[in-house]
Amino acid sequence: MKKHNYLFPAMVLFSLISIASVAQTAAKNATRNDLLLSLGYFNTNNQTQYLSAKAKTKIDGKFQMVSGISLSFYISNDSSAANLLGKAVTDAKGNAYLLIPPAAQSEWKKSVKQSFVAVFAASNLYDETKANVQIAKAKLKIDTAADKKITVTALELKDTSWVPVKGVELKVAVKRMGGDLNVSETQTYTTDSTGTISAEFKRDSLAGDAKGNLVLIAKVEDNDTYGNFSAEQTVPWGIKTEYLSAYDKRTLFARRGHSPIWLEIMAYSIIVAVWGVLIYLIGQMRKIKALGA
Amino acid sequence: MDTLAKQQITEDLLPQKFGKQGQIWVAFLSVLCLVGFIAYCRQLSKGLVVTGMRDYVSWGIYISNFVFFVAISLVGSLITAVLRLTDVHWSTPLTRIAEIIAVSAVTFASIIIIVDMGRPDRFYNLFIHGRLQSPIVWDVIVITTYFFISLLLLYFPLLPDLQILLKYKEKTNKYLYKLYTFLGSFWKNTPGQISISNKAVNILCITIIPVAFSIHTVTSWLFATTYRPGWDSTNFGAYFISGAFLVGAGGVVVAMYVFRTHYKLEKYITDDHFDKMGKVLVMLALLYLYFNVNEFLVPAFKMKKPEEEHLLGLFTGEFAPVFWFAITTAMIIPILILIFKKGRKPKPAFVAGLLVVIGSWFKRYLIVTPTLLHPFLPIHDVPASYHHYFPTWEEWSIAIGSLAGALLIITFFARIFPIIPIQETITETEEHEKA
Known part of the structure; x- marks a missing residue:
């Protein structure tokens, strides 16, 4: 009987410790989620x-953007203080941006390929997290002809010279206020063995600036080797647009003395009519006075 | 009609000196005005920062008060012009009450708008640099015009009474006698003068109706021409005018009861007047209720996202107690009181009128302020106090002081001039006896 007396409290104690341990682990898991970082160039x-x-x-089970956390950006894979490019805080959409400073030029020039790393230092909410990206240095070159033909060449830096690259998918578009508009029905182009693509500008009657200028843009997006890069060129293929100022025109929103004529006629007629009646009545009052004199 | 009866009417209706109650009343109103003036001096020296108004709520109880004053002033055109032109004679004893309410209210509407300006010394800029396209300029023009018409409509019918007052020199003091002489010594009651005066009053009655409609329509346009939840309505002009007639009529019923009781005018402001004004009030309350249903039910049915916050704030949110208080006191309870014949007796009618006036003041507050707290672009990154509005003691004092000022004008007018037209009452009694 005595043996049973010890066994029962021991079982209860063991159960409590187990529950507490599970609860603690669950609480830890509930508060510390995995942070997922991605990095782009x-x-x-x-x-x-x-x-x-x-x-x-x-x-x-749902992805949520993490805002307000500070990320450190480094050039090369080595996240030592010497390679620190700078820090940025994520915005409401979970994005953090950092311009590569001129101070990183010497490190940048060391190789034709370049690595970057973004690091989140461990906090109460997340463990330390890193994201890497490696890119090969590349650029785009736009050439245009008078017949509205566009040639774009994709070039990669090999040793010290730029060489054309085959098989790069790119877009050719015109920059507009709400986004980029493709120059023709073709959505994307892929460079041939000479590293070039040819596109035809088929967007007639597109409004340009005062000189009819449009800005062409060729861009490579989310390329595994080169990252994201673009080139722009201004061409006079748009329609000249003239800014028509309403400053001196008679409008409802114009300044003083520039109200619409219809409004002036209406308002002044009413004022003259009503005050005319009032002045007439004051005249009648004088008449009453004269009659009583 | 014999001379004795005429004399009785005249003596009954002559202005009376303030009794003890009158003196206490004047002192009370003067204190309220004085406190309001002190608060205004503080506002002048420290700026609008002493008010609860901030970046978002830039129109608080000053503008609510302005809209209230403009609304109540419309009663002059309802009682005097509309009823006169439709040949309704029972309203004769009420015309002067209505007109003095109109004049005092429109006077303080002009004053309160200057109070709302942070820099009143720049008021002249409104005239020098005012844009004809701006509803604010229209409001200045139409309020000035309405003030002059109301003043003339008060003055012309007063002329025969001034002659009577001059005859009773022994019942007045030398200052008032001088005033009566200045204002009306030329009135000899000749047929020529009567004819011109009647014609002038008729012209004024015709003129005042469109001007009265304009004054409140333009006031409504101050809001409706601004694209904001709660103000973006094509219904606003009619909504404002119906509300204005209601509060004006309510004000007249209150004034009728006070003057009848205080000056013992039961023979002139009869139960029948309360019965008729009670019916008018029910009709106007139902009309205003109809416009309120339109104004709130239609947008609530659609519940557009930007309107949602504003409407829910009124129905169930921060402003719900004031909203339902205003709807109940300004419309529902007065209708329930006045729809029954017993409710149209002087005392219950007075209570109903008072409820209309109080409820209507809060209704104006609800028109002005909640909308400002719900702009289309969400309020963010501002101090917490910017999200709410509650008037400071300075604002309350100035607003209450202005209301007291309007009542003071009415009180002094009743002390100086007959509050019921003497000559018109005699003439109508004679005509009634002949008929």
């Missing part, structure tokens, strides 16, 4: 280079 118009990182996590 961008080169806009062969000029502006920047890195873009996206941070997300999976909560209740």
Whole structure:
């Protein structure tokens, strides 16, 4: 009997410890989700280079963007302080951007290929997380002919010279306010053995600036080898648009003294009519006074 | 009609000196005005920061008060012009009450709009740089016009009474006698003068109706021409005018009861007047209720996203207590009281009128402020106080002071001039006896 007396409390104690351990693990899992980082390289118009990182996590089986976390960006795979390019905080969509600073030029020039890494330092919510990207240095060159033919050449840096690359998929478009508009029905082009593609500009009657200029853009997106890069060129293929100022016109939103004529006629007629009646009545009052004199 | 009866009417209706109650009333109103003035001086020296108005709520209870004053002033055109032109004679004892309410209200509507300006010293810019396209300029023009018409409509019918007042020199003091002399010594009651005066009053009655409609329509356009939830309505002009007639009629019923009780005018402001005004009030309350249903039910049925927050704020949210209080006190309860004959007796009618006036003041607040707290672009990155509006003591004091000021004008007018037209009452009694 005595043996049973010890066994029961021991079982209860063991059960409590097990439950507490499971609960603790569950609590740890509930609060510490995995952070998923992805990193991309961008080169806009062969000029502006920047890195873009996206941070997300999976909560209740759904991906959610992680905002407000600080990421450190490094050039090369070595995340030592000497290679630090800078830090950026993710926005509401979980994106963080960092322009590659001129100080990184010497490291950039060391090789025809380049690696970058984005690092999130461990916090209460997430463990330390890294994302890498390696790119081969490449650029695009746009040539145009008078008959609205566009030739785009994709070039890769090999040692010290730029050589054409075959099999690169790219888009050719016109920059518009709401996004890029393809120059023809063809969505994408793939470079041939000479590294070029030919596209035809079929967007007639497109409004340009005051001189009729449009900006052509050729871009490579999410390429596994080269990342994202683009080139732009201004061409006079649009329709000249003239800014028509309404500043001196008579409108409802114009400044003082420039109200529409119909409004002036209406308003002044009413004012003259009503105040005419009032002045007439004041005259009648004088008449009443005269009659009583 | 014999001379004795005429004399009785005249003596009954002559302005009376303030009694003890009157003096307390004037002192009370003067204190309220004084506190309001002190608060305004603080606002002038420290700026609009002493108010609860911030970046989003830039129109608070000052503009609510302005809309209320403009609304109540419309009663002048309803009682005097509409009923006169439709040959309704029972309203004769009420015309002067209605007109003085109109004049005092429109005076304080103009004053309160200047109070709302952070820099009143720049008021002249409205005239120098005002744009004809702006509803604010239309409002300035139409309020000025309405004020002058109301003043003339008060003055012309007063002329025969001034002659009577001059005859009773012993019942007045020398200052008032001088005032009566200045204003009406030329009135000799000649057929020529009567004819011109009647013609002038008829012209004024015709003129005041479109101007009165304009004054409140333009006031509604101050809101409706702005694209905002709650204001973006094509119905606003009619909605405002129906509400204005309601609050004006409510104000007249309250004034009728106070003057009848205080000056013992039961013979002139009879139960029948309350019965008739009660019916008018029910009709106007139903009309305004109809416009309210239109104004809220239609957008609530569609529940467009930008309107949703505003409407739910009124129906069940932050403003719900004020909203339902205003709807109930300004319309539902007065209808329930006045729809029954017993409810149209003087005392219950007075209570109903008072509820209409109080409820209508809060209704104006609901028209102005909640919309400003629900702009199309969400409010963010601002101090917490910007999300809400509650008037400061300075605003309450100024608003209450302005209401007291309007009542003070009415009180002094009743002290100086007959609040019921003497000559018109005599003439109508004579005509009634002849008939």
